[in-house]
Amino acid sequence: MQRLRLDLDPLRETLLLTLYARALDTKLPHPILGDTYSADLADAIDYDFTKLKIKPSLVCSTALRAKKLDEAVRAFVAGHPDAVVVDLGCGLDTRVLRCDPPPGVDWYDVDFPDVVDLRPQFLPERSLRIGADLTKAGWLDSLPRDRPAMIVADGLLPFLPGDTFQRMTRELTTHLNRGELAINGYTRFAAWSMKYHPTIKAIGITAAQGFDDPHEPETWNAGLTMVEEQLLTRAPEVADFPQPLRAVTRLMSHSTALSRQGTRILRYRF
Numbered sequence: 001m002q003r004l005r006l007d008l009d010p011l012r013e014t015l016l017l018t019l020y021a022r023a024l025d026t027k028l029p030h031p032i033l034g035d036t037y038s039a040d041l042a043d044a045i046d047y048d049f050t051k052l053k054i055k056p057s058l059v060c061s062t063a064l065r066a067k068k069l070d071e072a073v074r075a076f077v078a079g080h081p082d083a084v085v086v087d088l089g090c091g092l093d094t095r096v097l098r099c100d101p102p103p104g105v106d107w108y109d110v111d112f113p114d115v116v117d118l119r120p121q122f123l124p125e126r127s128l129r130i131g132a133d134l135t136k137a138g139w140l141d142s143l144p145r146d147r148p149a150m151i152v153a154d155g156l157l158p159f160l161p162g163d164t165f166q167r168m169t170r171e172l173t174t175h176l177n178r179g180e181l182a183i184n185g186y187t188r189f190a191a192w193s194m195k196y197h198p199t200i201k202a203i204g205i206t207a208a209q210g211f212d213d214p215h216e217p218e219t220w221n222a223g224l225t226m227v228e229e230q231l232l233t234r235a236p237e238v239a240d241f242p243q244p245l246r247a248v249t250r251l252m253s254h255s256t257a258l259s260r261q262g263t264r265i266l267r268y269r270f
């Protein structure tokens with residue numbers, strides 16, 4: 001099979017990190033997400049994934065947060081079969097295939113134009129694509145305003161500089177009117193310490209953006225009300241983590257403060 005070489009700058013290259021982590025999850029004795037689409041996709045890309053030095057902790061946390069965000073999307077769509085789903089910073093994620101929404105749902109995958117243009121080269125066309133820089137205004141016009149909306153952002157928050165994530169959220173919730181936002185949260189420390197992570201260092205980008213208090217987004221003037229904070233150290237799927245990661249995660253789960261430094265899923269209603 002001819003593998004495709006991608007020409008990505010470091011910010012875009014982070015999509016290979018999450019993609020490959022999901023691909024590696026499929027090789028675990030007990031996969032958390034079991035996303036074989038991601039495994040096939042990684043096989044189709046000509047890239048030295050070993051340079052990312054992905055550890056079991058990153059494989060499991062990436063797969064688990066994807067699973068929990070998928071569950072949030074599926075639950076919303078089940079209650080709103082006419083929903084609009086907006087996956088922000090979608091990269092080459094196969095969420096639309098995993099969630100397999102019914103025909104009444106319109107799914108928008110949003111990322112930089114050159115990234116969304118890659119999707120049809122690798123993936124079946126199940127979604128509408130919006131190519132945009134999320135730090136800039138003016139890309140929302142193509143989103144319908146009058147339907148219940150599920151906004152999901154997986155691994156995006158730390159890569160948007162300054163207050164651009166807040167601004168973008170405010171514009172989205174104003175435009176879309178009603179729905180839910182589901183993200184994986186990063187504390188300030190977790191976002192700051194990412195730059196020392198071997199994988200992020202290998203790519204060579206500086207990521208820094210996070211918040212500690214899960215209620216903080218309620219102060220962004222985006223009309224958000226927190227629905228749920230899920231601390232994934234306490235998820236039942238931890239039972240399937242390989243050792244010694246399972247033991248360490250279980251130990252961390254006793255402390256809310258420590259668990260918050262790990263992976264957490266935050267859901268808000270607007």
Ligand SMILES: C[S@@+](CC[C@H](N)C(=O)[O-])C[C@H]1O[C@@H](n2cnc3c(N)ncnc32)[C@H](O)[C@@H]1O
Pocket residue numbers: 011012013014015017018019088089090091092093110111112115132133134135153154155156159160
């Ligand atoms: C860590 S990757 C996550 C990708 C995907 N959500 C996943 O889980 O595989 C971060 C993604 O955010 C996108 N991104 C970062 N900054 C962006 C911006 N200003 N506008 C659009 N997309 C952006 C990158 O191109 C990349 O695809």
